[in-house]
Amino acid sequence: MVALLYAIVGHVGGSGYIAVMVLAGFAPAEIRPTALALNVLVSVIATVAFLRAGHFRQRLFWPFVAGSLPLA
Numbered sequence: 001m002v003a004l005l006y007a008i009v010g011h012v013g014g015s016g017y018i019a020v021m022v023l024a025g026f027a028p029a030e031i032r033p034t035a036l037a038l039n040v041l042v043s044v045i046a047t048v049a050f051l052r053a054g055h056f057r058q059r060l061f062w063p064f065v066a067g068s069l070p071l072a
Contacts, residue, residue, distance in 0.1 A: 014039045 002016035017035040026034070050056060 002020055005016070014035050017038050018031055021031045021034060
């Protein structure tokens with residue numbers, strides 16, 4: 001549910017996962033790697049769906065990469 005709500009607005013849901021895990025009583029040492037793994041999984045799923053739908057435009061992608069790398 002958290003992933004769906006975050007995906008609606010274009011986010012992956014990391015802070016939502018953390019909140020749910022804290023409320024569920026997960027140990028702090030387990031929360032960070034689990035939230036990261038869930039973020040990566042949902043990002044990959046969204047990227048594959050985006051590519052399959054034909055929305056990826058390489059011509060628009062590279063200027064964003066070039067602009068974001070110096071600030072990363």
